[in-house]
Amino acid sequence: MHSGADIKEFGGQMSGPPLIPMIHAIEAASKPVVAAIEGIALGGGLELALGCHYRIAHSKARVGLPEVTLGLLPGAGGSQRLPRLIGVPAALDLITTGRHVTAAEALKFGLVDQITDHNTVNVAVKFAQRVADQPLDARRISTYPCLCPSDVAVLFEEVMQRVRRTARGAIAPIACVQAVRAAATLPYNQGMERERELMATLFTSGQARALQYFFFAQRAVGRWSMPSGARWDTSKPRPVHKAAVIGLGTMGRGITVALAQAGFSVVAVETQEKQLMEAKQAISGMLERGAKRRGVAPALDKINYGRNIQSVADVDLVIEAVFEDMALKKKVFQQLSAVCKPSTFLCSNTSGLDIDQLACQTRNPELVVGMHFFAPAHVMKLLEVVYGPKSSPLAVATAMQLGKKIGKVSVAVGNCRGFVGNRMLKPYLEQALFLLEEGATPEFVDQVLEEFGFAMGVFRMSDLSGLDVGWKVRMADGLAMPDPTTGQPTRLRQGRRYSPLGDLLCEQGRFGQKTGRGWYQYDKPGSQVAKPDPWLHSFLDEYRARHALVAHRIDHQEVLERCLYSMINEGFRILEDGIAAGPEDIDVIYVFGYSWPRHHGGPMFYAATVGLNKVLERLEHYYQAHPDVPSLQPCHLLRKLVASGSPPIQKWREVIKKVRSQL
Numbered sequence: 001m002h003s004g005a006d007i008k009e010f011g012g013q014m015s016g017p018p019l020i021p022m023i024h025a026i027e028a029a030s031k032p033v034v035a036a037i038e039g040i041a042l043g044g045g046l047e048l049a050l051g052c053h054y055r056i057a058h059s060k061a062r063v064g065l066p067e068v069t070l071g072l073l074p075g076a077g078g079s080q081r082l083p084r085l086i087g088v089p090a091a092l093d094l095i096t097t098g099r100h101v102t103a104a105e106a107l108k109f110g111l112v113d114q115i116t117d118h119n120t121v122n123v124a125v126k127f128a129q130r131v132a133d134q135p136l137d138a139r140r141i142s143t144y145p146c147l148c149p150s151d152v153a154v155l156f157e158e159v160m161q162r163v164r165r166t167a168r169g170a171i172a173p174i175a176c177v178q179a180v181r182a183a184a185t186l187p188y189n190q191g192m193e194r195e196r197e198l199m200a201t202l203f204t205s206g207q208a209r210a211l212q213y214f215f216f217a218q219r220a221v222g223r224w225s226m227p228s229g230a231r232w233d234t235s236k237p238r239p240v241h242k243a244a245v246i247g248l249g250t251m252g253r254g255i256t257v258a259l260a261q262a263g264f265s266v267v268a269v270e271t272q273e274k275q276l277m278e279a280k281q282a283i284s285g286m287l288e289r290g291a292k293r294r295g296v297a298p299a300l301d302k303i304n305y306g307r308n309i310q311s312v313a314d315v316d317l318v319i320e321a322v323f324e325d326m327a328l329k330k331k332v333f334q335q336l337s338a339v340c341k342p343s344t345f346l347c348s349n350t351s352g353l354d355i356d357q358l359a360c361q362t363r364n365p366e367l368v369v370g371m372h373f374f375a376p377a378h379v380m381k382l383l384e385v386v387y388g389p390k391s392s393p394l395a396v397a398t399a400m401q402l403g404k405k406i407g408k409v410s411v412a413v414g415n416c417r418g419f420v421g422n423r424m425l426k427p428y429l430e431q432a433l434f435l436l437e438e439g440a441t442p443e444f445v446d447q448v449l450e451e452f453g454f455a456m457g458v459f460r461m462s463d464l465s466g467l468d469v470g471w472k473v474r475m476a477d478g479l480a481m482p483d484p485t486t487g488q489p490t491r492l493r494q495g496r497r498y499s500p501l502g503d504l505l506c507e508q509g510r511f512g513q514k515t516g517r518g519w520y521q522y523d524k525p526g527s528q529v530a531k532p533d534p535w536l537h538s539f540l541d542e543y544r545a546r547h548a549l550v551a552h553r554i555d556h557q558e559v560l561e562r563c564l565y566s567m568i569n570e571g572f573r574i575l576e577d578g579i580a581a582g583p584e585d586i587d588v589i590y591v592f593g594y595s596w597p598r599h600h601g602g603p604m605f606y607a608a609t610v611g612l613n614k615v616l617e618r619l620e621h622y623y624q625a626h627p628d629v630p631s632l633q634p635c636h637l638l639r640k641l642v643a644s645g646s647p648p649i650q651k652w653r654e655v656i657k658k659v660r661s662q663l
């Protein structure tokens, strides 16, 4: 097994002999060298194998060049040898995506010469004996011509365009294409020189730092801890064999599919007959499409549908996914507590309601946790596992393990309004609305955020998810009400600046894509092509005039700083409150759940990159200009970190611990 270079060494001095001359020496050897690949050969591991004259892989082996995912390119000759061995199109695919391939796929590509089910080293030794006296000239990949299709220029242009579109500002995928283009167009030595130049730029880039940080952050979140001291390594999960999902709306359907695809028996409950039939049809379709893509049989028989909550009596774990309404959820939890085995874990897919209030409805509140999935739940990788004050380590460990089994990156978080993800989203959305009030357009705000690397700006995202979702929540909170004296919406609620813009759009029936109108206009309801809407621009002008707001020129920097720094400030508050154990938890939630560009590492890593003193200084500046916006007031932990000399992100936990102990 060779997982490539030690990623931890990239930031400093790399140990061991230099890889490139070593690979050249192997390739130049006069005796045949056969690589025996077992387990995995990734990155430098595969580059080493490409320097060998033959490659034998175990049938269970996997190979790949994942450097692009770390902000790098295969810099030990991989970008030059792979296209010479398997051709430009296949090499471009593997190098720009970084995907791992099975031994069978590698054989098909010609990446390995033979696969075996037996002891790979023994087979490789026998193979070497067989080819010992054969000439090696035709086995040195660096001497091969690069196999190019006739329209190779068109291919590179197409791939470059695709990569630029999907990379969202990431530089490594582009450098990967450039390196393969060098293999296709230059002699080997010049290609190696180009690979070295491109690698040198990537190697010291901030994006590589961010992606390498994120590699370890993804793994760090599995080592969860709770303020009580309970931890991942001392809390054993209980096995779950049978699960239930209550409520088969969009979320419930996705959760059912995720569970069934992972092999769990699922009882899927929807009380209304018509909705149940619709859900059954939709879930079967999702399972069939997924199975077709993966070349397996659809897991249709894993699901039992029912209208009666009694049918969940024997399950080990229930995930409630009914409408986001506290009274309704409380009722469901009361029923579940009466119906289920005393040992059944009761989980809620709420996106932000108080888990403790639900736990209080049950006989065993220690078995209640939140399992906050993200739509579409069978696709999105993120799961927030929310523990309330009564949740036991057993319940958290079980939910975390279930998340892992269904392929999610699970992050344990504390119980507060919106948990981590949605709590941080609030100031971000709020700033975006304030920017509109002050003179920006939705198009401009979105453009800035998309240039930063978000898949969608805040307004396009809001149109996609539906403006009515937040409106209902604000109504329930008593926020989205017109001023009773004037009938006009006021811009101050509960003592803070408030923008009623979203509420006013909803009052006009503009719910986003589904109604064909929102912050943008669409050709028809359901269409996804957002176009600027002149109506919206006049509406904003009238709104500003009505509230005596003078539009001023808002630049790129102000949009980015106000949206991102207010969100980051909330992230520091979350750390201070102990809702997230460390900055990695927040960053993983934002990359997997909110399309934060991975090459910026996540919001907290980004703050560290910008410089905590700069974030603090800009927040102070904006708070002075907007003293009625508390989310712009720099929080205590941020000040404390700056006062402690802005330590590297890996050291923040020490400062957080001190701040929390003083609370």
Ligand SMILES: CCCCCCCCCCCCC/C=C/C(=O)SCCNC(=O)CCNC(=O)[C@H](O)C(C)(C)COP(=O)(O)OP(=O)(O)OC[C@H]1O[C@@H](n2cnc3c(N)ncnc32)[C@H](O)[C@@H]1OP(=O)(O)O
Pocket (backbone or CB within 6 Å): 003, 004, 005, 006, 007, 008, 019, 040, 042, 043, 044, 045, 066, 067, 070, 075, 076, 199, 200, 203, 204, 216, 219, 220
């Ligand atoms: C001025 C500058 C000039 C610059 C010019 C420089 C030129 C230099 C040329 C240098 C050429 C270098 C060539 C080599 C490059 C590379 O090899 S890059 C690395 C490529 N490899 C990878 O990306 C693999 C990463 N690992 C994985 O994908 C997975 O870990 C796995 C191997 C598939 C195993 O998965 P799984 O079984 O799920 O286990 P994990 O939990 O992920 O991992 C277990 C622990 O191992 C740690 N780990 C794994 N791989 C690495 C690694 N490569 N380096 C360091 N650590 C690794 C992982 O973090 C886990 O640790 P814990 O969390 O502590 O348990």
